[in-house]
Amino acid sequence: MLVQIWRLESLTATYDQALFLQELWSTAQGRPFESSLSSVLSGAVAVHGDLPRIDYLHLGQHANALTLLAAPLVVWIGPWALPLLQVTLLTAAGLVFWRVASRYLNQALALRLTCAYYLSGAVIGPMLENFHDLIWLPLLGFLVIEGLLERRWWQVACAALPLLLVREDSGLVLFSLGLWAVVRRPGARWVGAALMLLSLVWVVVMTTAIQPSFDSSLSDRFLQEKFGHLVDDVSGGTVQVVLAMLRRPGALLAALVSPPGTTLGFLLALSLPLLLVPLVSIDVALLVSAPLLVALLSQGRTALAVNLRYVLALVPGLYMGSLLWWKAHPGFWQQRWVRPAWTGALSLALTLALVGNPHRSLSAIVPDSFVPWVHVSPAQMLSRRAAALKAVALVPPQASVAADTPLLPLLARREVAIRLPNGVQYRDRDGATFSVDWVVAYPGYYTPMVPVFREEAEMQRLLLDQLASLQASGEYRQVHQDRGLVVLRRAQAQP
Template sequence: MSKWKLERGNPSVTILQLAGVFFILCLFFTLHRYYSFYASFDQGIFNQVFWNNLHGRFFQSSLSSSLSTNVIHAGEVPTVFYHRLGQHFTPALLLWWPIYALFPSPATLTFLQVTLVTAAGVVLYILARQYLQPSLAVMITASFYAANAVIGPTLSNFHDISQIPLFIFTLLLAIEKRWWWLFWLMAVLVLAVREDSGVGLFGVGIYMILSKRFPRAGIGVCVLSFGYMLVLTNLIMPLFSQDISQRFMLERFGQYADGNKASTLEIIWGMISNPWRLLVELVTPVDRTIKYLIGQWLPLAFVPAISPAAWMIAGFPLLQLLLGKGSLVLAITVRYALTVVPGLCYGAILWWSQHQHKFKPSFRRLWIGCICLSLFFSFTSNPNRTFYFLIPDSVKPWVYISLPQQWQHVAKIRLLLAQIPPDASVSATTYLVPHLSGRRGILRLPALELRNDAQEVTKVDYAIADLWQLQQYQAAFKDDRRQLQDLAKLVDRLSNNQEYGIIGFQNGVVLLKKGASSDIQATAAWLQFRQQLQILNIQSLNPVTFADYPIAPEKPC
């Protein structure tokens, strides 16, 4: 191409087109994921939090309670009045309370997430134009929208980190415009996103100091962010629960601590006092670390790898991930990856501001190729099973659910969900939880007991399990096979001892009601389904080759 076509058009129109395509496609696929019952547990958690906020019970969630250390480690019963702020301190969610009040639905959260990320890209373009010619600014923005670390988290369940890019890009734009009132407002909002979002803000402060642009303000940012995180995690969050020290710090950074609990100060000291272990954690596993860095750099044509500003700003949230443990920490499609993106984009902008002469046709073509590769990997990674109807989950053995199959199943699910009163307590399997989460009492099966507002331990009024979904995946995924067998035994036990009655059965989905008599037809259909499962169990005694590349489930918040 002798002349790049972006130079011939209106860059503002191009950006709006990019943003529009990103918004429409992501909204379509995420809403389809929700309405076809592939949104999972975290979507239910956030929807219940918003629903409780709407009713004046701020940040309470029985679903979050089921993940608390009191339940997991102490064996207590989940409570409907548990405050999630002990797990994640997320006051920024109140910003979107009026929107949810107008449209109280899990789908509203999906719309909100896509809107936040799309708006972040528009602000990024305005930020890039402070330094770069229009065609370069467009390429930076296109790289953002094409990044696997952006697409994957956007196509996931709703999460609080989706606010980070918009707030950080606005904060950086405020620096360039010298709008200090907006800068400090955004700094407060970044900290309000969650308890660890100050890590990214700390990186901005380090850049302001080392670049010598605004050293005094940078020192203030570093002191504010670091001090806030320490006070919040050591003094404020423990007022709600002990989850931060007894569960979350140990799950992410337990290798630096001794004992069954650890504060952030103890984790930091554990890192400082054992530098060798710190170094090993930083680079291992080597293959996954390299793959992760390549995935982050690819859409920006690897420019952030040689940009000092990118390392200053993105280095700290990246360090937080590299030093943590767990299979999802270095997963490019999981929400944590989004925290690294703003620093990489801003670092690329600053690098190009000094090297615009290198933006030649040959490099443009290379860059476009990198963007296309990033889009390709974003699609083929099938983030959060969003493209389940296009990409098989396993090839050997073959596991694939077509669109007609799933939507026929959806119709059956809705028939049973309609029988559950909106004020009844319920326990449901993972993919049914979001659609039932707008209520006071809800759990995930096999849990059945919860403590209500009267401080009484009671069993849920209804239980509903989608065993058909597990049946489709059990051939290739061990966890799904185990859950299928365990839940089938649970239904048998509850119905046989007449504690719950089977009042509905449709296409592998069973609905039980506490204290009810079992429906004859539903019970007959259930027994026939159980015979099919027994045949599968017998067949499963033979050796089975499981997929080498199963899609990892999203980690609960």
């Protein structure tokens, strides 16, 4: 929680933090799912070049209905609601896991498994990341599996239904849990079959009927980004993409193990905190089958990243499956080499997770680059924050604004917020085009990173070019500049 607070204070919380904050703020105002920041990422804008809309519904990208329950918390404590919810839910999931482990295993082994959960990069990474809607998966997944183990059908129902509301693809997690119950729990087979059917219907209906009626992002962006290497045309939707992939079994098998080094590293990193038990557990294989299949088949650098939020879909199966393996092999815990080996594996996994500086959350103490050396000290971070707060204070609370990524979490609680350098224009509810009243850019924020990181260097160049262009056009005039941070105000009032 302290690291998350520091991220907000030091401007290292970025775009998703602002997007979800605006979405929940809009929900609290009576406009559920609405977000102009989400519109910037929509298929209409990112693929087809349209302007962002202030009435765009994030539902077109992700059906995260459960996350909207946090809207009153945003009204109550503002931006602090997001890290509080994120850390609390992932911590609570570990406590539920401890409850189950201590019931089935001896205390020492249950404690070791719980430590593996809290010290895993698959939990630490998503916990330190920007706010995201997948934080519910471990808690609800553990509750569903516990209900299946204890034959508490009411608990299964009470956890499974909210699990579907996490996102449109959370049905993949529930499908795997149901598959495990059908294969491995004879007394719960009918419940497992019901969960499989329910999850399948949910995914198909949400991705083929409901979401496309709001936006084309699913086919224009997400399916293309994930499965474009396997399917030539993804415009037919989820079902058509699956059928098209099944017609190419050779390509599917190749994608499952390609690239082999990255795939093996991904599986080892997930299994290392658990002493590699998931690699030999049938229960784990069944419990993670669907989301793991999607991860292995997907393309892009985020598909097999252990510290990103997507890996939370695997966490319930990894840990509950490992618990069941230890329950079935009680004598293995008595071997003398197991405990020191497990301690070493946990220590190595934790070290790798922290040295990797997930999402630059630990940049105050871990350099962003060792060779060449790039490190922004905590004092410099606080200086940047002071400059940002001074600039942001100039923008009226309800004014329309365009800002670059580090500043957006400070400006997200308003109807119109656009990301720079995407532009300064947007469409209102009637489709009319307007320019924002304020532009707040921080090209100096990227200066320490420019010599090493190409992405930051390009961002700084784009921001400087856009600021110069806006002022040269006469549409905006500069009203503030301090330590590499610039504020522009629209020269004329909106018509």
